[in-house]
Amino acid sequence: MLYFWIFLVLSILGVSCYIWQVMGAAASISAFFGMAILAALIYILTMRLTNGNEMVTGLFLFIAPACGLIIRFMVGYGKQ
Numbered sequence: 001m002l003y004f005w006i007f008l009v010l011s012i013l014g015v016s017c018y019i020w021q022v023m024g025a026a027a028s029i030s031a032f033f034g035m036a037i038l039a040a041l042i043y044i045l046t047m048r049l050t051n052g053n054e055m056v057t058g059l060f061l062f063i064a065p066a067c068g069l070i071i072r073f074m075v076g077y078g079k080q
Helices: 002-023 025-049 054-060 063-078
Strands: none
Touching: 002 025, 002 054, 002 063, 025 054, 025 063
8 A cells, every 4th residue: 555655645746746837836736735635535435435445445546636637727727
């Protein structure tokens, strides 16, 4: 599970850095916190639903960076 967490943190940081380059610092920081909160909620929910199966939970955690990127661009491009 440690490798899942390391890869998840690197994915969230990579997405945040990309958002920083495209949309600026404020969007990047808010997206980072949004993805971290989303990852925590996904972890808690899937651990309860799968009765502690860490492999399934780890795989579902990778939804957070993708959702964070999609949501940030949907909200950000609506303001332009």
